[in-house]
Amino acid sequence: MSEHVNAWLGAYYDGELEGRRLSAVEKHLAQCSSCQQALKELKEISLLLRSSPDPEVTLSADQFVAQVGLRMSRMPDQPLWQRAISVGWQWTPVGILGLWSFLQAVFIVAGILFLAVNLGFGGETLASLVSSSQTGSSVGDLFLLQGESVNEILRTGLDLLRTGGPFGWGLFVNLGISVALGLLYCSWLVSWWIRTRSPNHSEMPLEMNLNGN
């Protein structure tokens, strides 16, 4: 006779065995009265346990659901990435307004700068800076920077500042950027309005559904 299978009897009784293990246990049980007895006791203990009644609860279903509802936060916690998106979404209008303000400041400063140069104010340093940006000479030297790529970047930046002033075609660039940012802001407003119309947003009821219908 093969070895006793007591260690596997519980899993066998629970229907958790399969394949060769199941076959081996079944084969052993067919010829071992000791293991048959152990299996019988296992069934009896299981039946005895299940004869124990469920406890009598003190709260009705409605009371229980209501008490949970009272202690629930307004919304479930969100994962970090969702919270980051949510915060980003809320701060989008501020970002748009900030970007617009920054660009306006840049355009105004650039306009004043080039107006000052054209009127002969600002001394040689400012004039050489503007002059170098116009001629493509070594602007990087002014900032103790080396290399053609640095000069190119600085020259392009100064060109943009120059043409972006309120007295050149930069006025149209300014207007275009303002309109684009305005459209972006309007899109955000429309999305916000759609979100607030959603039944799962802030309009949802605070109380739980007590009746279940």
Next chain:
Amino acid sequence: MTHRANSPEAREPELITKAQRGDRSAFGELVRRHRRGVINVVYRMCGDIHFAEDMAQEAFLRAWQKLASYQPHAPFRNWVYRIATNAALDVLRKEKDFINIDDVQLAGPGAGPEAKLARDELGDRIKLAILSLPPASRAVLILREYEALSYREIAETLDIPMGTVMSRLNFARNKLRQLLAPDLEER
């Protein structure tokens, strides 16, 4: 419309999706459906119906907070059982004297909501026998015998290997067979 969509007939995955979007009514329906099972599991773990109801509420609150992290590959019921069982095990580990067997034995007729249960002597003996098991084995036994979870589900619920489920269940059943031997002979 929301109420009708969250009716008792509504499918559980729909309720979960709605609840994950913040629909409290949908979550309320989930609580209603699984309340009894969660209370039963905690009650079998600790033997105190008031504690079981409090802990079940706590489990549902934690489930609500963590709902975004719920993955539907496991049944919602098992997920809440996991939260409730872990919460109960935490309490039982921290407060080793939480279960006073003498108190449970002395609970007799007229002792409150448990009076009817206390009158059932066999029920009391079974309850005491289960409470005398180590909490880890007790949890496995309860999930198997009373909630009929498979070994794999128990392993996932308690975050333990399948082999551990089997060994703890064997230990618990052997121990109960000794403790309840007189009752087994009577049957």
